[in-house]
Amino acid sequence: MLDQYIGVVLTFxxxxxxxxxxxxxxxxxxxxxxxxxxxxxxxxxxxxxxxxRGRFSVRFYLGAIIFIVFDVEVVFLYPWxxxxxxxxxxxxxxxxxxxxxxxxxxxxxxxxxxxVWS
Amino acid sequence: xxxxxxxxxxxGLVASALTVVLHPNPVKSALALVVTLxxxxxxxxxxxxxxxxxxxxxVYAGAIMVLFLFVIMLLNLQDDAAETRGSDRIALxxxxxxxxGVLAGELVTLFLRLPLAAPSAAPEGYGGAAVVARxxxxxxxxxxxxxxxxxxxxVVGAVVLAQRxxx
Amino acid sequence: xxxxxxxxxxxSLVVLLLVLSLCFVLLWVERKGSALIQxxxxxxxxxxxxxxxxxxxxxxxxxxxxxxxxxxxEDVVPADADKxxxxxxxxxxxxxxxxxxxxxxxxxxxxxxxxxxxxxxxxLDVGILYVLAMSGLAVYGIVLGGWASNSxxxxxxxxxxxxxxxxxxxxxxxxxxxxxxxxxxxxxxAIARAQGAHLWGVVPAWGVLYQPLGFLIFLIAGIAxxxxxxxxxxxxxxxxxxxxxxxxxxxxxxCFMLSDxxxxxVVSGLVTTLFFGAWQVPFLARDGWHFPGGLTLAMPHxxxxxxxxxxFILKVLLFCCLQILVRWSLPRYRYDQLMDLGxxxxxxxALVNVLVTGIVxxxxx
Numbered sequence: 001m002l003d004q005y006i007g008v009v010l011t012f013x014x015x016x017x018x019x020x021x022x023x024x025x026x027x028x029x030x031x032x033x034x035x036x037x038x039x040x041x042x043x044x045x046x047x048x049x050x051x052x053r054g055r056f057s058v059r060f061y062l063g064a065i066i067f068i069v070f071d072v073e074v075v076f077l078y079p080w081x082x083x084x085x086x087x088x089x090x091x092x093x094x095x096x097x098x099x100x101x102x103x104x105x106x107x108x109x110x111x112x113x114x115x116v117w118s
Numbered sequence: 119x120x121x122x123x124x125x126x127x128x129x130g131l132v133a134s135a136l137t138v139v140l141h142p143n144p145v146k147s148a149l150a151l152v153v154t155l156x157x158x159x160x161x162x163x164x165x166x167x168x169x170x171x172x173x174x175x176x177v178y179a180g181a182i183m184v185l186f187l188f189v190i191m192l193l194n195l196q197d198d199a200a201e202t203r204g205s206d207r208i209a210l211x212x213x214x215x216x217x218x219g220v221l222a223g224e225l226v227t228l229f230l231r232l233p234l235a236a237p238s239a240a241p242e243g244y245g246g247a248a249v250v251a252r253x254x255x256x257x258x259x260x261x262x263x264x265x266x267x268x269x270x271x272x273v274v275g276a277v278v279l280a281q282r283x284x285x
Numbered sequence: 286x287x288x289x290x291x292x293x294x295x296x297s298l299v300v301l302l303l304v305l306s307l308c309f310v311l312l313w314v315e316r317k318g319s320a321l322i323q324x325x326x327x328x329x330x331x332x333x334x335x336x337x338x339x340x341x342x343x344x345x346x347x348x349x350x351x352x353x354x355x356x357x358x359e360d361v362v363p364a365d366a367d368k369x370x371x372x373x374x375x376x377x378x379x380x381x382x383x384x385x386x387x388x389x390x391x392x393x394x395x396x397x398x399x400x401x402x403x404x405x406x407x408x409l410d411v412g413i414l415y416v417l418a419m420s421g422l423a424v425y426g427i428v429l430g431g432w433a434s435n436s437x438x439x440x441x442x443x444x445x446x447x448x449x450x451x452x453x454x455x456x457x458x459x460x461x462x463x464x465x466x467x468x469x470x471x472x473x474x475a476i477a478r479a480q481g482a483h484l485w486g487v488v489p490a491w492g493v494l495y496q497p498l499g500f501l502i503f504l505i506a507g508i509a510x511x512x513x514x515x516x517x518x519x520x521x522x523x524x525x526x527x528x529x530x531x532x533x534x535x536x537x538x539x540c541f542m543l544s545d546x547x548x549x550x551v552v553s554g555l556v557t558t559l560f561f562g563a564w565q566v567p568f569l570a571r572d573g574w575h576f577p578g579g580l581t582l583a584m585p586h587x588x589x590x591x592x593x594x595x596x597f598i599l600k601v602l603l604f605c606c607l608q609i610l611v612r613w614s615l616p617r618y619r620y621d622q623l624m625d626l627g628x629x630x631x632x633x634x635a636l637v638n639v640l641v642t643g644i645v646x647x648x649x650x
Contacts, residue, residue: 005163006290007407008415011297011387018301019380019540023372026360026535033359058280060448061192063624064185065276067451069269070632071181074458075173076262077639078414079251081465084646091255092647094263099636101266105273106632112277115628116621145370145432152425172414180421184451187428191444246410247471 062114073102123164131157144190148183155179167245288400296406297387304386304554307601308546313347315546315609322613358535363435366532370433375533375540378426381419382547388412389554390474392564392594393571396586404564404594405474412473413465416555417458420510424450426544434532445620446512452627453509459635460502463642464559467495477563481570486577489567492560498638500560502631507556508608509627511548515615516623553604561600564593 080087080095087094109115134157137150155178162171243249254262320327328346362371392404409415424447431443468476482490493500509516533541557563568576569592573583618626 002164002166003286003289004407004409007293007297007405008384008387008409010290010294011300011384011406014294014297014301015380015383018305019376019383022356022379022536022543023375023540024536025356026358026537029357030359030535058192060188060444061185062276062280063448064181064188064451066273066628067455068177068181068185069273070455071177071458072265072269074417074455074462075177076254076265077459077462078465078471079169079247079254081462081639082247082469082471083251083255084466084643085469086252087255089647092643094255094259095643096640097263098266099640101263101270103636105270108270109273109277110629112281114277114280115624143367145367145429149373149425149429168409168411169414172411172418175418176414176421180418180424181451184421184424184428184447187425188444188447191428191432191440247414 059114062109066109066114069105070102073098127157127161127164131161145187148186148190151186152179152183155183165245169245169247169250292400292402293406296402296404300386300389300391300406301383303391303598304383304547304550307550307598307605308543309348309352310602311546311549311605311609312351313344314606315612316347318606318609319613322610352539355539356536360537361532361534363532366435367433370429371533371537374426374430374433375537375544376426377429378423378544379540379547381422381426382544382551385416385419385551386554388415388473389551389558390477390563391597392590393478395590403474404590408474409472411471413461413471417454420454420457423510423544423548426541430533430541436532439532449512449516449620449623449627450510452624453506453631456502456506456627456631456635457510459632459639460499460506461559462635462639463496463499464492466639466642466646467492473558473563477558477565480562481565483568483577489562489565491562491565496560496638496642498634499642500556502635502638503560504552504556506627506631507548507552508611509623511545511552513545513549513608514612515618517617549605549608550601553601553608556604557597557600563600564597566592566596569593 076098077095080091084091131154134150134153138147138154141147141150156175159171159174159179162168162174317327328351362368387406388409390403390405395402395404407415427443427446427450431440431446434440464476465471468479470476470479476492480489480491484490484494488494568574569589571589573581573589575581
């Protein structure tokens with residue numbers, strides 16, 4: 001069973017080498033001329049308006065939590081999908097209950113407006 | 119798996135776990151945690167738990183750690199040194215060493231008491247998606263349905279927390 | 286064991302070369318194709334062959350001169366930016382996308398000297414879960430890219446981009462469940478082989494016939510994942526300069542663009558494998574042609590393998606061109622419309638698809 005993963009390991013190693021070389025290509029091949037103007041961030045010609053470390057809307061946090069919840073749901077659906085045929089109707093009912101509860105969660109989030117400009 | 123592979127994996131795991139705890143920059147700490155979770159998935163693969171290894175990467179390293187990074191960036195968490203005052207730091211450090219020491223002592227005692235028999239061969243298809251699925255939806259049906267309730271509670275809690283902040 | 290490792294190394298190399306060369310070709314297709322669509326000439330300055338041809342295909346320009354230019358430009362890193370994260374951003378944007386292709390089968394078996402080689406870099410039992418796992422890791426490249434730039438606009442683009450990616454990941458994951466239910470396995474090569482059957486003897490049993498809705502949802506979600514137009518607000522080419530990768534130059538910027546094309550190839554590869562028969566050619570089995578009238582035609586093994594690999598590459602190329610066509614035809618979605626589409630339309634649709642497929646499978650057998 002484990003030799004399935006040799007291909008994965010080798011692909012990882014090959015891809016890492018290729019991508020690593022590509023990312024560092026400019027660092028190795030390009031010129032290195034530092035200048036004050038180059039060190040500043042780009043704001044269409046305006047002087048930099050302050051550090052990046054401001055605070056952002058809490059909607060992104062909500063979006064990430066909802067993503068986790070539905071990711072877990074997807075992750076439960078996959079093994080179910082494989083054995084559905086052998087589980088028969090009881091299996092279908094079980095999963096319908098699961099999806100229904102999470103459907104309630106989705107509806108709640110929808111109603112509460114947390115999905116607006118998420 | 120052979121002792122050499124295990125030693126390499128264990129060294130990598132311990133190194134990245136230490137980075138999580140010791141590195142002052144929170145973003146790099148979170149990245150080290152991603153590496154730790156990924157290496158943990160590799161350990162699961164070696165233990166023939168293929169399904170759980172994939173799920174570990176999908177849910178833990180792929181979803182939960184993204185949440186961690188979002189929170190770190192949204193809250194604009196600074197590097198460690200700037201935040202805590204002197205007296206707080208001493209108390210924190212003392213508590214950390216005490217708690218960690220107690221936990222380590224318990225784990226070592228437990229480990230020394232384990233009977234170290236060689237593991238029996240895993241049954242056919244062990245750890246594969248089909249086997250996990252069958253036992254999940256027959257023997258462990260109740261915990262599975264309760265998980266959906268747990269997830270619902272988590273969503274409601276998150277929405278309430280987030281909206282109270284805004285209001 | 287070394288023979289296995291050698292074979293795995295060879296297939297991994299083939300797969301990586303396939304993806305990278307497809308990306309290169311797509312570079313040219315995008316630039317000249319968009320020029321064609323927009324009724325202009327496109328890149329035509331760099332020209333080796335002088336005045337031999339009356340028109341310039343732009344191949345030297347886009348596939349040779351431009352990459353060389355990008356890789357030899359200076360790597361400008363803003364002063365306060367974190368060097369390690371600035372390197373990791375583009376790395377983590379490209380790497381997970383490239384390795385997804387390890388589980389995509391590009392052919393059936395190749396029999397060389399008694400040794401049968403599965404034309405797939407890694408024959409995983411949990412292939413589709415591996416695909417989901419790797420596409421989840423691709424978010425980190427965007428997030429780190431924006432954060433490492435130490436620029437407010439880059440970070441905004443990065444957070445919005447990653448929020449978009451995670452929203453559509455759910456839709457992608459759900460869309461594939463119907464396919465997994467239909468074929469009963471997570472193994473991509475097994476799904477590819479199962480599509481070799483023929484319904485009523487004539488129609489090839491491709492996934493799209495079983496899961497048309499799943500195909501549509503997956504395609505739309507895949508285009509949104511790769512942040513292509515019409516979903517490219519995070520890059521915001523006409524607004525936030527380059528969005529989350531504004532502060533990257535030279536080969537790092539090239540890597541972010543490469544991740545764009547690599548995702549096109551990967552989405553096309555997955556759509557081909559799961560919904561359009563992967564390497565299957567209609568009526569072609571392992572030993573030769575089996576036409577519906579009863580006519581059979583034997584063919585040498587290598588010819589069959591070549592035909593199947595060619596069919597795979599052709600199908601992938603077709604879907605890549607489709608995505609490029611979509612890009613240059615549609616206007617951009619506004620961000621809240623985009624997230625609406627992901628959460629309020631695709632997600633419920635995909636859930637309905639799962640339930641309906643489940644009912645059909647359990648009741649009809």
